[in-house]
Amino acid sequence: MDVDDFAENGYVKIEAAAPREVAEAAQRELWTRIPMSPDQPESWTEPVVWAADLRGDGPFGVLTRSRKLADTLDAICGVGGWLPRGSLGNIPIRFPVRPVVDDRGWHVDLNTPLPDGTWAVSGRPHTVLLLTILSEVGPDDAPTRIRAGSHRDVAAVLDEQSVDAFTCGPLVADASTHREVVVATGRPGDMYVVHPFTVHAADEHRGHTPRFMAQAPVLLTEPLTPCTPSPLGSAWRR
DSSP: OOHHHHHHHSEEEETTSSOHHHHHHHHHHHHTTSSOBTTBGGGOOOSEEEEEESSOOHHHHHHHTOHHHHHHHHHHHOTTSBOOOSSOEEEEEEOSOSSOOSOOOOBOOOOEEOTTSOEEBOSSOSEEEEEEEOSOBOTTBOOOEEETTHHHHHHHHOOSSOBOHHHHHHHHHHHTTTSOEEEOOBOTTOEEEEOTTOOEEOOOBOSSSOEEEEEEEEEBSSOOOTTOOSGGGGGGOO
16 A cells, blocks of 8 residues: 555555455345345435444454455554454445435544543544445445545644534534545445544435445554654644
């Protein structure tokens, strides 16, 4: 992978991080867990349905154990700087259904655990974001939108203090309005590793086939700080 590109843009795409057939097998399993059918579009009555992989069985485990993913995380976080996941986590499935859900605001994900067991956002994050594509995702298929380079803007407006998502959203959105927007398109088995400060958002589904993409945090072994020597620390360096 191009470490300099990650440092500049705040994300990296891993093409064919896992075999296509494995990702498609995971998609087929997810269809069995929701009250919709791939062959009956009339059953697609909601714009977003949430599924999850919490155990890492079968194809889900193969995806989480991707060698390409591990090598990429080693390059970004440093060897020993991250903890392997045991599952893919939450999987929002987006359908080409109107009206759309109002869940497409610019934000960064919760990244800091609090003493009471809840999570908030801070400038000393404990996670990076992993996106795993399980279906064909083109520009019209509700790809995640990413503001390239916005990790530097967020590093400048957050500090050690934790804030809730409702406070943080407008703050990071305003700080990064000048950034170019790219979309996380790809094929089943592709993955994206996203800096915890990179501002991103969901998008409206304008296509024809449901979009399956897992989103989950990868825990760091040490919180990120301005002194972090790995490429993650590039958010504070010019």
